[in-house]
Amino acid sequence: MSVAPTLLAVEDLTKSYGGVHAVRGVSFSVAAGEIVALIGPNGAGKSTCFDMLNGQKTPDRGRVRLLGEDITGRPPRAVWRLGVGRTFQITATFPTMTVRENVQVALVSYANKIFNVWRSTPDFERGEADRLLELVGVGGYAERPCGELAYGDLKRLELAIALANHPRLLLMDEPTAGMAPRERIELMRLTARIAREQSIGVLFTEHDMDVVFEHANRILVLNRGTLIAEGSPDDVRRDPQVRAIYLGEGLVYDARHREGAGA
Amino acid sequence: MRPGNLLLSGCLAVVMAGMAAAVTNTAAMAQSEIKIGEINSYSALPSFTEPYRKGWQLAVEEVNAAGGINGKKLVVISKDDNGKPADAVTAANELVSSDGVAMISGTFFSNIGLAVSDFAKQKKVFFLAGEPLTDAVTMSKGNRYTFRLRPSNYMQAAMLADEAAKLPAKRWATVAPNYEYGQSAVAVFKELLTKKRPDIQWVGEQWPPQGKIDAGPVVQALAAANPEAILNVEFGPDLVKFVREGNTRGLFKGKSVVSFLTGEPEYLDPLKDETPAGWIVTGYPWYDIKTPEHEKFLKAYQAKFNDYPRLGSVVGYELIKSAAAILAKANSTDTDKLIAAAEGIKLGSPFGEITFRKSDHQATLGAFVGKTAVKDGKGVMVDSVYRDGANFLPSEADVEKARPKD
Amino acid sequence: MSFYIVQFLTGLASAASLFLVASGLSIIFGVTRIVNFAHGAFYMLGAYVAFTLTERLSGTLGFWGGIVGAALIVALIGVIVEMVLLRRIYRSPELFQLLATFGLTLMVEDLVVLIWGPDDLLGRRAPGLRGAIDFFGQAVPTYDILLIVLGPVVLGLLWLLFRRTRWGVLVRAATQDRDMVAALGVNQKWLFTSVFALGVFLAALGGALQIPRDAVNHTMDLRIIVDVFVVVVIGGLGSITGAFVAAVLVSELNAFGILIFPKISIILVFLVMAVVLVVRPWGLFGKPEAAARQTPGLSVRPWRPLSSNERLAFIGALIIAAALPLLGSNYALIVGAEIAIFVIFAASLHFLMSVGGLASFGHAAYFGLGTYGVAFLAKFLGLPMIVCLLIGPLLGLLGAMLFGWFAVQLSGVYFAMLTLAFAQIVWSIAFQWVEVTGGDNGILGVWPAAFVATPARFYWLALFVTALSVIVLRVLVFSPFGYSLRATRDSALRSEAIGLNSKRIQWTAFVIAGTFAGIAGALFAYLKGSVFPDNAGIALSVDSLVMVLLGGVETVSGAVIGAIVYKALSIWLVSYTELSKLVLGGMIVLIVVAFPKGIAGTFGNLVDSGRLPFFKRALPRASQAEGAE
Structure with missing residues (x-):
């Protein structure tokens, strides 16, 4: 891991709303092929932080660099073109299209064919679209209206869309929220496999500590807008500050983890 | 059935009734007929077109009672134009290609009159315009297929300018609806009055949008110009609002007002007891015209409809009378023969004899000029004098200059 | 100087009537999201009914009773319209209600001529408010003063209604988030009906108050409807205060604008709106619209190219x-x-x-x-x-x-x-x-x-x-x-x-x-x-x-069918019926009820449900997802 080049470098990221600091002086990095979790209690500034990484929000101060290139303040679509895929806490898909077409639109954009007016989109890179859908495990639903999908499948679809531009970095905002426990583990295993195979860096936020400690190579802990801990799952688990914040949750986790280890 | 469905059933009933009416309208017509097409803004302007319709219905009845047109029955096929030029052209197309009419007649708004007149020119159809006042119909956009019955904007302005010139007032302000009719009425009036009275100053003008006058500020703005006399071209609901605000705010006190069309019952009657007194207006004092021609018309009209005539009634009546006279004289429905017959034709009207001038196809129908007054809580015209249109036509030289060569 | 003050007051009087109608429209839109094209028709009906009532009832009490009575009667008509027509189509595609209210407007235009005749009607002057008072040599009509006072009074009453009553709180909540109110267990049906009634009441009151100033006629609806929309949008949708400020702004700009540019009125409101929207996209007092949620129950049928x-x-x-x-x-x-x-x-x-x-x-x-x-x-x-x-x-x-x-x-x-x-x-x-x-x-x-x-x-x-x-x-x-x-x-x-x-x-x-x-x-x-x-x-x-x-x-190509049906109908009706607007309006209302997704939309649903075998598509239902390949 240490030999992997730095993919994303964040320095001194700061954002405040009306005098309240949502994020203050946050710096970290993500390497290619690395899976990093960003955790913290509600209101810690995770979403704000995320939104600043792909240009949804502009930071007051600080820099975001992707492979050394400064992308601070660029609009989301420009950041995407540099190879950053994103999924949302509440899924954002195209409900009037079929599942496959959802991916095809992303492929159209990736191929820079947005202003093409004569080709047929339903035939556009159908094979690639189906491959991506198979990859995330919703291949059977390709022809279904996207609006009919179960929530978990929507999350998978979002992942397929995010993968359409062969990203270097995936930003996943609570990728397993609203899923059944088994689904969560499946999805994260899938993500980890893809990240490993394609050497994609993954940064995700998550409430489920099982998921976090199971899948993250590294964990960043955010509290009240500042980064209070960073390190391997074991380091973070032992960190007293983190324990103080997570109080009960952390204990519950320990207990569960041991059970899991025993089985 | 829920009680709520009643309203929907009502809609259904209306639709069915409409369809039934449509079917009866399309009944086939006999051979020994001459058909005239008629287009007007029935739905957009019912206050004018209702009496107008009655007028032409009376004329049709009279013509047919007197043996029709050289023995053939006169039939008028009437269409609504929705107040839109494009719809009027559709209606004209239907009349010409589907109903096979000998000529088209009618129209109220100037732009519709012009659209139909251009259609007539293109399709080589005879068009007898009734109401549209714009000078363009007979002058700058005149054509050999188009004739007009009512005194034009120019003629009405000339009649009023004669009276205005006699007033001592030197400072004049104008208020007119902001479209071609209002603009050209003001322009012609200004030109004619300035010619007669070079000492006159034009101190203010207001151009509220037609149908949407914000009368209070307009009245205030006029008053601020401090004129001695006002030219008004507002009509219809705008006129009512303008008069009400003007009365309340004392705008007309101590000022002369000269006003287009205000003496026509269509516009005067709604003012009731709020009619401003002493305005110099053109109009139609049906209660005050004692000529035998008019008495006859009035009696026939009142007998048939149990209502008094408006100016629209006279226009509708005389429109069909003119059409019948032209058809009878031509003794043919061929367009060229109709044109030849119409040029210079002389015929009677409730206002006396009229003729269609050869050079510009304008009829010499005149108008009454008088003063407004309130009588028994109603607006009336008093001291009215008939101004024969023949004396107010634009000069032959002007016609020659303005009319495109066919 | 006194002239400018009086011109200002005159502008305020114009603003008052505009505000009454606009506030009603704003309230209705805020809660039900209906673009109520018939709002002008209700305004006009208010004037016509008030004309009839004030002609029959005498005295001061009779006059004012007639005005308020007219507004109440028209509000009742509004309730019937809402319950019978609009309730059926709340779940239709966006703006579909505009179609229904457009049909109603057409019908009302012909109906008022049928009932009240084609002539312009001169309503009674308000008893005791015929004249004007002198203000340093300038006349200010007493009725204008009444209107000037009435505007802020209505604004205040609405404010109290929305801030101090449970109903008002619900309405405000619904304006901000419709789904939330449904979740609170409030009877949404009656909330909508009452809001619609209030909006119509205000429109009709605005119309009724015009009778001492205007001529009651069948074009009043179109004269006001567009201006009112403009005022609502300038003020910011759903904001009553905004509607008031916008009405004053527009009226005053007009009152003073015509002193310099006498032809400005024809375009003024639109210029103001264009400038406001370019500079402040949400109107003066509006808030950015929350991202529209998917209307619940809306079937989303993916489009596909035509089958062979x-x-x-x-x-x-x-x-x-x-x-x-x-x-x-x-x-x-x-x-x-x-x-x-x-x-x-x-x-x-x-x-x-x-x-x-x-x-x-x-x-x-x-x-x-x-x-x-x-x-x-x-x-x-x-x-x-x-x-x-x-x-x-x-x-x-x-x-x-x-x-x-x-x-x-x-x-x-x-x-x-x-x-x-x-x-x-x-x-x-x-x-x-x-x-x-x-x-x-x-x-x-x-x-x-x-x-x-x-x-x-x-x-x-x-x-x-x-x-x-x-x-x-x-x-x-x-x-x-x-x-x-x-x-x-x-x-x-x-x-x-x-x-x-x-x-x-x-x-x-x-x-x-x-x-x-x-x-x-x-x-x-x-x-x-x-x-x-x-x-x-x-x-x-x-x-x-x-x-x-x-x-x-x-639908993909519904407009083709819509254009053919609408245009053919309107040409045919104008040619063959006396009351083309009444019949066309009636047909639109019927179509709206019969085809709540539009003609092609409803047809498409039939195709998908397999009831029209010829047009059957290879659209897989959930269960046949695999078999379709």
């Missing part, structure tokens, strides 16, 4: 249409050509509305620019018809490029109203620039060249261009661009996150729609032989909206 059977049906219909000259009269051909032209026009708006989610209320602007484009080329440059037809629509394109750039910065109703403002600006240029456009007397003599001068040939030309346009627009819908456009409509967030530049895509769509509208306009000019400002007027913009909604906004 459907293609056959399309070609068959085209062949039948092309054979019309063998069967029909010349008049039928002329009507056929007109319908074909409106198919292009409606289809162009449909592309913008259904694919782009951008409902333009001013689409006639580009149609009108197309008509003037060919008129200029034909009359000033004397170019031959084919050249004019090819170049003329470019004026529509240029207009769409200019206005579209500003318009796509907004969305939803604000987008709609900005397009309306631009259309009115185009209209007023055509109307006022007499030297170039001929003003309202238009440009005459734009007739087709000899080789298409016969009705049959012109019809074929129109049909050919129409078929081509519809096919091109359809291909566009399924092209990468069409999908990108739909993506921006479906989810702005997601589309930006996959690299789509929403504004540029929407702008392009706007230009495409404007160009096709220009093509329709170019043909229209040659069909009619003359060009008028009407061609860019509000009535035509509304017609195009009605055609799209009638066909079904959720």
Whole structure:
């Protein structure tokens, strides 16, 4: 891991709303092929932080660099073109299209064919679209209206869309929220496999500590807008500050983890 | 059935009734007929077109009672134009290609009159315009297929300018609806009055949008110009609002007002007891015209409809009378023969004899000029004098200059 | 000085009546999201009913009783309309309620003439408020003073109602979040009904209060409805205070504007709105609209290209249409050509509305620019018809490029109203620039060249261009661009996150729609032989909206059906019935109830449910997802 080049470098990221600091002086990095979790209690500034990484929000101060290139303040679509895929806490898909077409639109954009007016989109890179859908495990639903999908499948679809531009970095905002426990583990295993195979860096936020400690190579802990801990799952688990914040949750986790280890 | 469905059933009933009416309208017509097409803004302007319709219905009845047109029955096929030029052209197309009419007649708004007149020119159809006042119909956009019955904007302005010139007032302000009719009425009036009275100053003008006058500020703005006399071209609901605000705010006190069309019952009657007194207006004092021609018309009209005539009634009546006279004289429905017959034709009207001038196809129908007054809580015209249109036509030289060569 | 004060007071009096009507519209829109086109009709009904009541009841009490009674009676009519008609279509596609209220407005216009006669009616003056008081030599009508006081009083009462009553709190909550109120267990049905009643009451009161100043007549509705929309939007949707401030702003600007520019009134409100929306996209007191949630229960049927059977049906219909000259009269051909032209026009708006989610209320602007484009080329440059037809629509394109750039910065109703403002600006240029456009007397003599001068040939030309346009627009819908456009409509967030530049895509769509509208306009000019400002007027913009909604906004090509049905009906009814508006309005109301998703939308649902076997598609249901391959 240490030999992997730095993919994303964040320095001194700061954002405040009306005098309240949502994020203050946050710096970290993500390497290619690395899976990093960003955790913290509600209101810690995770979403704000995320939104600043792909240009949804502009930071007051600080820099975001992707492979050394400064992308601070660029609009989301420009950041995407540099190879950053994103999924949302509440899924954002195209409900009037079929599942496959959802991916095809992303492929159209990736191929820079947005202003093409004569080709047929339903035939556009159908094979690639189906491959991506198979990859995330919703291949059977390709022809279904996207609006009919179960929530978990929507999350998978979002992942397929995010993968359409062969990203270097995936930003996943609570990728397993609203899923059944088994689904969560499946999805994260899938993500980890893809990240490993394609050497994609993954940064995700998550409430489920099982998921976090199971899948993250590294964990960043955010509290009240500042980064209070960073390190391997074991380091973070032992960190007293983190324990103080997570109080009960952390204990519950320990207990569960041991059970899991025993089985 | 829920009680709520009643309203929907009502809609259904209306639709069915409409369809039934449509079917009866399309009944086939006999051979020994001459058909005239008629287009007007029935739905957009019912206050004018209702009496107008009655007028032409009376004329049709009279013509047919007197043996029709050289023995053939006169039939008028009437269409609504929705107040839109494009719809009027559709209606004209239907009349010409589907109903096979000998000529088209009618129209109220100037732009519709012009659209139909251009259609007539293109399709080589005879068009007898009734109401549209714009000078363009007979002058700058005149054509050999188009004739007009009512005194034009120019003629009405000339009649009023004669009276205005006699007033001592030197400072004049104008208020007119902001479209071609209002603009050209003001322009012609200004030109004619300035010619007669070079000492006159034009101190203010207001151009509220037609149908949407914000009368209070307009009245205030006029008053601020401090004129001695006002030219008004507002009509219809705008006129009512303008008069009400003007009365309340004392705008007309101590000022002369000269006003287009205000003496026509269509516009005067709604003012009731709020009619401003002493305005110099053109109009139609049906209660005050004692000529035998008019008495006859009035009696026939009142007998048939149990209502008094408006100016629209006279226009509708005389429109069909003119059409019948032209058809009878031509003794043919061929367009060229109709044109030849119409040029210079002389015929009677409730206002006396009229003729269609050869050079510009304008009829010499005149108008009454008088003063407004309130009588028994109603607006009336008093001291009215008939101004024969023949004396107010634009000069032959002007016609020659303005009319495109066919 | 006293003059300016009095002019200011006069402006305030004008503002008061505008505010009453506008506040009602704002309340209704805020809660029910209905763009209530019939609001002007209720205003007019208020005036008519008040006229009748005040003629019958005498004395001061009789007069004021008549005014308030009229408003109450009309509010009751509003309740009936809401319960019988609108309740059935709350779940219809966006703006579908506009269609229903448009139908109602048409009906009311004919009904008032039937009931009260065609003449303008002069209502009673308010007892004791006939005169004016003297203010340093300037007269201020006492009735104006009453109105000036009434405006803020109504504002205050509404404020109390919304802040101090449980009902008001619910209404405000519903304005902010409809779903939340449903979740609170409030009876949403009655909340909507009562809100609608209050809105109608205010409109009718505004109308009734006009009778001492105005002539009651059947055009009052259209005179006020557009201005009221403008006031509501300038103020900010759902904001009563905003409506008040906007009404004052507009009225005062008009009162003082005419002192310097006497012709300003015709365009003033639209200029103000355009400026406000460009500078403050949410109106003066409005808040940014929360991202629209998916309407619950809305079936989302993905679009697909035509099946081979459907293609056959399309070609068959085209062949039948092309054979019309063998069967029909010349008049039928002329009507056929007109319908074909409106198919292009409606289809162009449909592309913008259904694919782009951008409902333009001013689409006639580009149609009108197309008509003037060919008129200029034909009359000033004397170019031959084919050249004019090819170049003329470019004026529509240029207009769409200019206005579209500003318009796509907004969305939803604000987008709609900005397009309306631009259309009115185009209209007023055509109307006022007499030297170039001929003003309202238009440009005459734009007739087709000899080789298409016969009705049959012109019809074929129109049909050919129409078929081509519809096919091109359809291909566009399924092209990468069409999908990108739909993506921006479906989810702005997601589309930006996959690299789509929403504004540029929407702008392009706007230009495409404007160009096709220009093509329709170019043909229209040659069909009619003359060009008028009407061609860019509000009535035509509304017609195009009605055609799209009638066909079904959720479909790919519903506008084709909507245009044919609406245009054929209206031409036929105007020609053959006395009460064309009443019948047409009645038909629209019936269609709205019978086809709550538009004609094509409802048809499409039948196809999907398998009830029309010929058109059966290979659309997999959930269970056959795999088998479809």
